[in-house]
Amino acid sequence: MRNLGRVGAAVIIAAVALAALAGTLRAQPGAPGTPQLIAEFAGVKAVTRPSRDAIMGFALPTEVREILVRGGESVKKGQLLVRGDDAEPVAGLELQRLTAASDFEIQKAMKVAELTELTFARTEQARAGGGANQQELDRDRLARDAARIDVEFERLRHAQQQIRVRQFEAAVDRVRLTAPFDGQVDQVMVDVGQIVRETEKILRIVQVDPVWIDVAAPTDVTVA
16 A cells, blocks of 8 residues: 555656646757656656647648747647748639639629520510511520520539639648647757658647656555
């Protein structure tokens, strides 16, 4: 039972030490390496590690254009950390947004449909009075039906343009690294202007609040 008490005391001491460790990690900008500590508390070894840990890289080869954080800096989820060569996808995204925002083609198709509706109505009226033949009536009816289809087609194309905006947004995201969670930047592993390959390590971000602790219980501990 004394051994069990010794382990419990070790856990409490380790927990206090972890709080101090987390503060130390946050207070050391640029400190490289893993925020992990192997120490002995009351005769029991304990291993501490971040509760969350991510080593980040780009999904495609690119040039590092901007580094917005440094080691030891606290970051929020979604915050931009490193920007690659995004000039082309950004330009494509801006152009696509302009295209998707315009409904001129839909308006044009609707006007044409309106005209064909009017033409067909007049031809139908003329046919009833003997002023138009069946061929003219059939021609104007088909033109009206085709114009209606054109309106729906332009609406479909407009919806597709909206989807392509999201595709361009994804292309921009592939050359930008954002924080996946609230935490601290442990280490930045590249410099501005460096050409990096896909999956090459760019930076490491950790979350040390809370910090996990692994305590191995002594083998001589028994339950009475």
